């Protein structure tokens with residue numbers, strides 16, 4: 068093991084895929100993510116987004132924080148920790164979930180993988196070990212940060228199944244969304260494949276031991292050559308995830324543990340996660356507070372999708388009611404190449420998420436050759452996801 | 468499952484459980500008190516420790532008994548007699564230069580030289596005035612900061628405010644200056660007599676993990692004085708007789724007390740309290756349970772961490788409970804001779820404030836004091852029935868003794884502790900060792916084991932400024948209610964803290980009746 072005291076010499080860690088990513092990162096577009104250096108793009112964001120929606124893309128998700136949660140009480144523990152019911156989750160299932168503090172404020176969201184009766188993995192944006200450990204008091208369960216023990220590669224796009232088939236995993240034809248399976252991929256060996264992703268498209272996430280990461284990368288690239296596979300960076304993925312209507316911690320909501328201002332923390336209902344909350348499953352962190360907020364109608368915010376006139380991205384804009392009254396702000400926005408609409412995620416004060424009709428206006432400062440033009444563009448609350456193709460769910464997936 | 472003929476179960480028949488039961492029953496509740504031991508009383512308990520020798524096993528003096536409980540339940544009408552209503556204190560000197568204080572916390576101290584006597588009169592008056600500000604707070608549910616006057620508390624808060632204003636501007640400044648100060652500094656700036664300073668240092672740190680130089684140690688002295696204005700009482704028949712009289716008074720209200728009934732589990736339907744399960748398996752259905760035992764035991768062991776949110780689990784796990792007190796009971800074949808001191812007084816060995824601080828040092832490092840400080844009380848000097856004719860018993864509260872000792876608490880460690888206490892006694896009562904015919908030592912962990920005082924903590928959670936009022940036992944559960952509907956806390960771990968008092972139980976009952 069390298070001397071831990073020298074960690075400061077390399078402030079950002081390198082993912083197991085780094086050698087390949089570095090070679091492909093022709094513009095040296097790097098950004099930190101959870102302590103790792105990661106690629107923002109590989110030279111052409113439009114082509115990368117197009118790969119996600121038209122062919123196949125690979126995106127390195129190794130920096131995701133991963134916790135192994137194991138033990139006889141793992142189910143009971145997770146039921147107390149998270150918002151959704153875990154007891155009914157099948158072995159081999161995957162659940163998108165979130166968890167709260169005592170005040171019912173969301174600490175993070177993430178995906179929960181069930182390997183067998185007693186073994187789970189929780190993947191998320193932020194580090195939570197102290198909270199997870201303190202939540203384990205009274206449960207027979209062990210919790211370990213395994214972030215560095217698992218490399219992850221997200222394979223997304225209409226031809227992603229074709230790529231996997233070519234790679235030797237034809238049996239994944241039967242894998243349904245939010246399920247996972249173990250397959251052997253030729254030169255790579257065992258790979259855990261889950262039909263999950265952050266794009267609302269057909270897609271998979273592949274999990275391997277770090278030593279196998281480069282073999283996995285190479286094998287996919289070779290197998291996918293005829294299926295239009297290409298590596299994508301965070302910028303392209305971000306467009307796809309906004310189209311999918313997914314929220315990101317510390318972008319669309321502030322994790323309660325990071326929130327400095329008392330009014331920044333959000334309950335699940337305030338960030339569109341109300342559907343997750345299972346008030347009938349028994350005690351879980353935040354239940355009483357969530358119940359009370361619903362009963363006393365103290366919820367202040369709502370997270371919505373907006374369809375905005377024009378084609379100028381509304382990132383960071385303030386949302387007005389009838390041009391004067393501030394009723395919220397945009398947390399993510401993009402001109403969506405897939406839907407050809409100007410879309411955004413926004414936090415709106417209640418009840419304007421419901422009652423604003425056609426009165427919402429978004430204030431956009433459009434930079435045109437060194438001059439800002441202030442625009443007040445009409446916006447409508449619309450359903451998320453903005454893009455939701457049937458191929459996302461089709462089992463077996465179509466061969467494109 | 469028996470049909471529920473009770474609407475309220477109280478866990479623990481210590482003074483808090485009893486007070487709570489009496490108040491609730493008078494308020495119309497149908498109360499069942501479940502007590503693990505074979506008699507009620509909790510820390511108020513008189514027991515035989517050697518054939519023919521009896522002593523107050525845990526608490527041995529009364530300084531805080533709740534006045535509301537006394538006047539509403541009238542234990543005096545049920546057999547409570549005071550053998551002593553204002554016990555003098557004698558600070559022992561190894562040279563026989565004892566100092567005796569009589570009346571309410573040394574209203575008179577004839578042994579002081581005239582100038583020191585004047586200084587003491589000034590300081591004493593000031594301490595009592597300051598304690599008076601705090602007294603109304605003992606009787607209310609802790610107000611939440613920023614929430615204004617909660618119902619019912621406005622009056623008591625107003626009283627505290629009034630008492631504060633009545634101090635006048637200068638005195639109020641003095642009060643605020645002294646709030647967080649330590650008792651050593653206060654006595655150093657006000658007094659010169661080491662005996663007196665030693666006594667104040669001892670009283671301020673009794674039952675605490677504090678030395679006289681620890682910040683906010685003065686607060687505990689105020690706390691002591693805000694009880695019975697500094698009077699020390701002792702019930703005829705000992706603390707067990709006090710418990711028995713209060714028990715009869717509580718039973719007269721209609722509440723039922725069941726002994727040898729240890730609650731082992733709180734039952735819920737995942738939402739609210741539905742009952743309790745006793746050791747042995749019996750389940751009793753009830754929708755309201757009030758626990759007067761340790762708050763951590765209640766929430767993490769009886770209820771289970773699974774039923775409450777992680778933030779609260781964290782806070783409850785972090786409540787500091789660090790007992791520092793041991794008890795030694797001695798059977799003596801004749802009256803010990805403390806160089807002329809009156810055996811009927813509370814006898815204190817704390818030769819100076821520095822001596823108390825030095826004794827405290829050890830416990831910081833997981834050791835017991837080589838020269839412990841202590842409080843001695845002899846029931847047999849007051850009444851027959853505690854020792855055979857002509858014989859005597861001593862009840863000694865000794866500090867500082869750690870709950871977790873470096874090297875563990877084996878027989879050798881206990882012998883060492885006993886020897887250390889005996890050496891101090893021998894220095895103040897030469898020849899006392901030869902009179903001992905039997906003894907019982909309760910080191911801090913023994914007290915924890917036998918009496919369910921987690922960490923051996925006198926107050927079921929250190930009484931310190933950061934664990935007081937709305938922070939006692941922890942933020943979020945300071946107003947006696949817990950997040951689990953139907954479950955309440957009302958023991959020494961809750962505001963206003965421990966001692967043979969009943970105040971927490973009474974306050975909780977008031978809160979419950981208000982909420983009902």
Ligand SMILES: Cc1cc2nc3c(=O)[nH]c(=O)nc-3n(C[C@H](O)[C@H](O)[C@H](O)COP(=O)(O)OP(=O)(O)OC[C@H]3O[C@@H](n4cnc5c(N)ncnc54)[C@H](O)[C@@H]3O)c2cc1C
Pocket residue numbers: 478479480481482483484501502503504507508509510511525526527528529530531674728729730731759760792793794864914918919920923924925926927957958959960964965966967968
């Ligand atoms: C060494 C020592 C000396 C002390 N000396 C004094 C003193 O001189 N004067 C003074 O005022 N205070 C003194 N105290 C403090 C005092 O004893 C306590 O603060 C006081 O007893 C607290 O009262 P309570 O009713 O809250 O709890 P307790 O008196 O502890 O009563 C709790 C009761 O609950 C019962 N119980 C516990 N678990 C269960 C269960 N699971 N099911 C059912 N019943 C249960 C116990 O048996 C006990 O009877 C002393 C403390 C110590 C440690």
